Amino acid sequence: MKSALIYIAFSLSAIFLMAASERPPKGSIVIRNGNLLTITNGLLEATDLWIEDGVIKKIGKELKVPSGISSIDATGKYVMPGIIDAHSHIALETVNEASSPITSEVWMGDVVDPFDISIYRALAGGVTVSHAMHGSANAIGGQNITLKHRYGNKEPSGLFMNEAPRTIKFALGENPTRVHGRGKNIQPKSRMGVEAVIRNGFEEAKQYTKRWEEYEKNKGKEVPPSYNLRLETLRDVLDGKIIIHCHSYRADEIYMLIQVCKEYGIDKIVFSHVNEGFKVAPELAKYSMGASVFSDWWAYKFEVYYSTAYNAAILTRNGVLTSVNSDSGEVIRHLYHEAGKSQKYGDLSDEEALSLITINPAIQLGIDQWVGSLEEGKHGDIAIFDRHPLSIYAIPEMTFIEGVKYFDRHEDETDQRLKVDPREKVEAVYLYQETHNCMRDVDFFFTNFGRNLFEHKH
Amino acid sequence: MGEMRILPKIWLLILLALLPILGSAQIDGEVIKAEYGSFLLKGGNLVRVSDSNLEDTDLLIKNGKIEAIGKGLPEENARVIDCTGKYVYPGMIDAGSRLGLVEISSLEETQDFLELGEVTPNMQVITAVNPNAVAIPVTRVSGVTSSLAIPQGGLFPGTAALIHLHGYTPDQMFGGFKGILMNFPSTAKRGNYDKRSENTIKSEAKEQLDKIDAIWKKAETYHGIKSAGGSTDYYPEMEHLSKILAKEIPLIIEVNSAKDIKSCLEWIADKDIKVIFSGVAEGWRVADKIAEAKVPVLTGPILSLPTRESDAYDAVYANPGKMLKAGVKVAIRTNQQAENTRNLPYHAGFAAAYGMGREEALRAVTLSPAEIFGLDNLIGSLDEGKLANLFVSDGDPFETQTNITHVFIQGYKIPMTNRHIRLYQEFLERKPELLE
Numbered sequence: 030m031k032s033a034l035i036y037i038a039f040s041l042s043a044i045f046l047m048a049a050s051e052r053p054p055k056g057s058i059v060i061r062n063g064n065l066l067t068i069t070n071g072l073l074e075a076t077d078l079w080i081e082d083g084v085i086k087k088i089g090k091e092l093k094v095p096s097g098i099s100s101i102d103a104t105g106k107y108v109m110p111g112i113i114d115a116h117s118h119i120a121l122e123t124v125n126e127a128s129s130p131i132t133s134e135v136w137m138g139d140v141v142d143p144f145d146i147s148i149y150r151a152l153a154g155g156v157t158v159s160h161a162m163h164g165s166a167n168a169i170g171g172q173n174i175t176l177k178h179r180y181g182n183k184e185p186s187g188l189f190m191n192e193a194p195r196t197i198k199f200a201l202g203e204n205p206t207r208v209h210g211r212g213k214n215i216q217p218k219s220r221m222g223v224e225a226v227i228r229n230g231f232e233e234a235k236q237y238t239k240r241w242e243e244y245e246k247n248k249g250k251e252v253p254p255s256y257n258l259r260l261e262t263l264r265d266v267l268d269g270k271i272i273i274h275c276h277s278y279r280a281d282e283i284y285m286l287i288q289v290c291k292e293y294g295i296d297k298i299v300f301s302h303v304n305e306g307f308k309v310a311p312e313l314a315k316y317s318m319g320a321s322v323f324s325d326w327w328a329y330k331f332e333v334y335y336s337t338a339y340n341a342a343i344l345t346r347n348g349v350l351t352s353v354n355s356d357s358g359e360v361i362r363h364l365y366h367e368a369g370k371s372q373k374y375g376d377l378s379d380e381e382a383l384s385l386i387t388i389n390p391a392i393q394l395g396i397d398q399w400v401g402s403l404e405e406g407k408h409g410d411i412a413i414f415d416r417h418p419l420s421i422y423a424i425p426e427m428t429f430i431e432g433v434k435y436f437d438r439h440e441d442e443t444d445q446r447l448k449v450d451p452r453e454k455v456e457a458v459y460l461y462q463e464t465h466n467c468m469r470d471v472d473f474f475f476t477n478f479g480r481n482l483f484e485h486k487h
Numbered sequence: 488m489g490e491m492r493i494l495p496k497i498w499l500l501i502l503l504a505l506l507p508i509l510g511s512a513q514i515d516g517e518v519i520k521a522e523y524g525s526f527l528l529k530g531g532n533l534v535r536v537s538d539s540n541l542e543d544t545d546l547l548i549k550n551g552k553i554e555a556i557g558k559g560l561p562e563e564n565a566r567v568i569d570c571t572g573k574y575v576y577p578g579m580i581d582a583g584s585r586l587g588l589v590e591i592s593s594l595e596e597t598q599d600f601l602e603l604g605e606v607t608p609n610m611q612v613i614t615a616v617n618p619n620a621v622a623i624p625v626t627r628v629s630g631v632t633s634s635l636a637i638p639q640g641g642l643f644p645g646t647a648a649l650i651h652l653h654g655y656t657p658d659q660m661f662g663g664f665k666g667i668l669m670n671f672p673s674t675a676k677r678g679n680y681d682k683r684s685e686n687t688i689k690s691e692a693k694e695q696l697d698k699i700d701a702i703w704k705k706a707e708t709y710h711g712i713k714s715a716g717g718s719t720d721y722y723p724e725m726e727h728l729s730k731i732l733a734k735e736i737p738l739i740i741e742v743n744s745a746k747d748i749k750s751c752l753e754w755i756a757d758k759d760i761k762v763i764f765s766g767v768a769e770g771w772r773v774a775d776k777i778a779e780a781k782v783p784v785l786t787g788p789i790l791s792l793p794t795r796e797s798d799a800y801d802a803v804y805a806n807p808g809k810m811l812k813a814g815v816k817v818a819i820r821t822n823q824q825a826e827n828t829r830n831l832p833y834h835a836g837f838a839a840a841y842g843m844g845r846e847e848a849l850r851a852v853t854l855s856p857a858e859i860f861g862l863d864n865l866i867g868s869l870d871e872g873k874l875a876n877l878f879v880s881d882g883d884p885f886e887t888q889t890n891i892t893h894v895f896i897q898g899y900k901i902p903m904t905n906r907h908i909r910l911y912q913e914f915l916e917r918k919p920e921l922l923e
Binding site for chain 1: 590591592593594621622673674675676677678679685743744745746766768769790791792793794795796797798799800801824825826827829830833836837839840841845885886887888889890906907908910911914915917920921
């Protein structure tokens with residue numbers, strides 16, 4: 030009887046807890062006397078930043094705040110907006126639904142893993158937002174989810190950035206042609222096929238839209254057309270309700286998709302990786318929402334052989350909105366350093382370099398009205414560094430999301446796992462692993478006698 | 488007379504009009520080559536590594552070597568390079584990379600770091616180094632002047648070799664150090680895709696170690712016969728392994744997890760050979776034991792994930808510093824990604840920030856690897872008589888804001904260009920711009 034009561038009490042409190050967790054936690058705090066890298070308003074030296082209930086309430090000198098708000102002394106330290114990764118696969122249980130060249134019906138929100146230790150490691154690199162993307166196996170992949178790194182929250186939905194608009198993954202070149210053409214002997218096997226698959230998808234969606242519009246017009250007189258989530262999603266892409274983030278490398282394929290999008294009236298498209306984007310920079314500047322690039326990855330496969338680490342600088346100088354992404358559970362930990370490489374390769378200014386990992390990816394994800402810079406009214410997502418974040422010696426010390434602290438180097442405990450596998454007697458040791466990448470879950474097409482023949486992952 | 492005065496003026500005008508064309512004129516297919524000769528680096532801040540820094544000091548390069556270091560050195564016939572306000576550093580040495588052994592990682596046709604067979608110590612990576620690999624010029628303009636080219640696969644994959652990043656034949660590039668690589672049987676997982684059970688992993692590692700022991704016994708027998716003056720059949724594998732026993736060449740052992748490092752230390756305890764550890768990702772867990780055994784370490788990549796989920800997020804960043812503090816001699820390597828060997832200074836920079844300190848991290852990519860390879864009389868610091876492997880920069884080479892302005896390798900002044908730079912020059916302002 031007693032245990033039943035305890036059980037009921039426990040269940041009730043669990044329900045209350047669940048209800049409470051629906052609203053993401055928000056905090057209030059004042060950061061005193063830091064050097065604020067605002068991104069949109071220059072560097073404000075020795076300035077206070079006050080976050081009230083998750084939102085930046087005020088930026089200024091010697092701010093007067095109500096008593097009871099805790100404060101942090103950031104004298105001599107650098108405060109920047111939380112870093113945003115526009116291309117990531119952390120916190121996902123699976124990455125590719127490689128079963129068809131078009132899989133616009135699937136959504137990464139269904140496979141978010143809030144327990145992934147990579148989230149904590151990203152926070153320790155000052156990263157507060159990541160764009161958790163479908164992989165690059167399909168010409169038109171699944172829909173992505175934009176996450177806030179609220180580590181410790183055990184509900185997948187607790188990590189969703191609910192304000193973020195919908196986005197979808199497209200992929201061109203070697204990956205879709207390898208998986209489908211060479212792996213399964215179906216289109217696309219070449220870059221011609223990739224274009225055809227995308228065009229066929231758009232045309233089918235247009236026919237689908239027409240069928241529904243006719244049905245709506247003659248309501249009651251006809252049998253409704255069958256509902257198709259795949260085409261429903263593509264219809265929203267054509268209507269500009271979803272931003273395309275397209276995995277791409279070579280200039281020819283980038284140019285192709287620009288032409289296709291122009292023809293279908295689509296302007297919400299960001300090109301990702303886009304190693305040869307520098308060759309079609311004027312076109313990208315005019316017809317796209319920009320490019321999200323690697324700082325310096327190249328030569329891991331043929332389509333990235335003619336790359337240059339000066340890509341970000343050439344794109345920026347040509348007026349292309351440019352971001353630097355990780356596509357990796359390792360690189361996401363030091364995006365501030367990756368952004369710094371744009372100063373070695375092309376002399377970008379501090380502000381331009383920092384924009385690559387803050388306001389620019391925010392614009393590309395459609396979330397710049399909430400995050401990406403230190404401005405009154407924006408979310409209190411910040412990272413505090415012991416010195417200027419573009420220095421190699423900079424160490425991220427604290428990371429906040431909406432005023433709540435999720436990382437503090439000085440209070441850091443070694444083991445940050447949220448759960449431990451009970452079947453595991455001795456913890457496994459992994460060597461130089463790369464767990465999160467574009468081609469996860471398609472490796473089985475390319476294994477042979479237990480040996481992984483598939484090193485090119487991005 | 489009047490005409491005579493006008494005529495040159497007209498010519499001058501024509502010349503002036505043509506100047507923009509002449510100035511930008513390019514000879515089709517023009518190539519910038521490395522230059523050899525005497526160079527006087529004047530008035531730089533010399534970061535010597537072997538000794539304290541020298542401000543406003545000259546350095547003379549002659550016959551491929553650092554001929555002299557001092558104030559107000561005579562210019563003689565040397566080409567003078569003004570280094571006022573700049574820094575001169577010894578060239579960085581990557582203590583383990585595939586640079587030169589692979590062109591495009593995914594294309595098997597271009598992979599030359601992996602041979603068939605489990606016991607192939609006779610495989611010479613120096614043979615497979617492509618002096619014209621596109622990644623070599625991409626790497627050296629960042630101040631990396633040498634790298635240890637390492638083979639992969641099996642138990643004894645081959646013989647690693649140090650190369651300098653300029654030259655047209657393997658002999659011109661060879662840096663004077665070779666080591667035979669051994670992969671110590673690993674009880675770690677290869678990655679998330681590795682679904683082997685704990686027991687399988689354990690028994691597989693045991694099986695492999697038994698194999699190594701059997702091979703080792705054979706090598707000892709072979710070496711015994713040879714050193715007793717006996718004649719042997721052609722047996723290239725044993726011929727190479729016997730060189731380890733004769734202490735003519737060190738054994739570089741790739742070993743990473745703490746448990747494996749401990750087993751490996753036991754394995755080498757009764758062997759009278761020269762040993763270098765490579766990898767050593769969990770070295771910090773057993774740093775005292777490595778120091779006690781006096782085994783030097785080539786570790787990296789530093790920009791990599793912790794080996795265990797329960798580890799601190801910065802475990803690998805901090806690894807070189809922790810090993811150093813325990814008394815281990817540490818050199819840093821980038822490993823595997825041939826194309827981004829250029830990031831060696833950044834691997835060192837992270838090690839510096841997370842506990843190793845700037846000075847020691849610089850040593851770990853210059854003098855320490857030179858010492859480990861027994862080449863500290865030739866490379867690794869700015870000292871008279873050493874090879875002119877060095878670079879000039881406008882700041883700390885670990886910082887991404889820093890520009891490296893000159894690189895010298897074996898006395899050759901290296902062209903500061905490569906495909907990445909040429910693409911930048913071609914496409915920064917593309918013509919035609921945009922088709923309306």
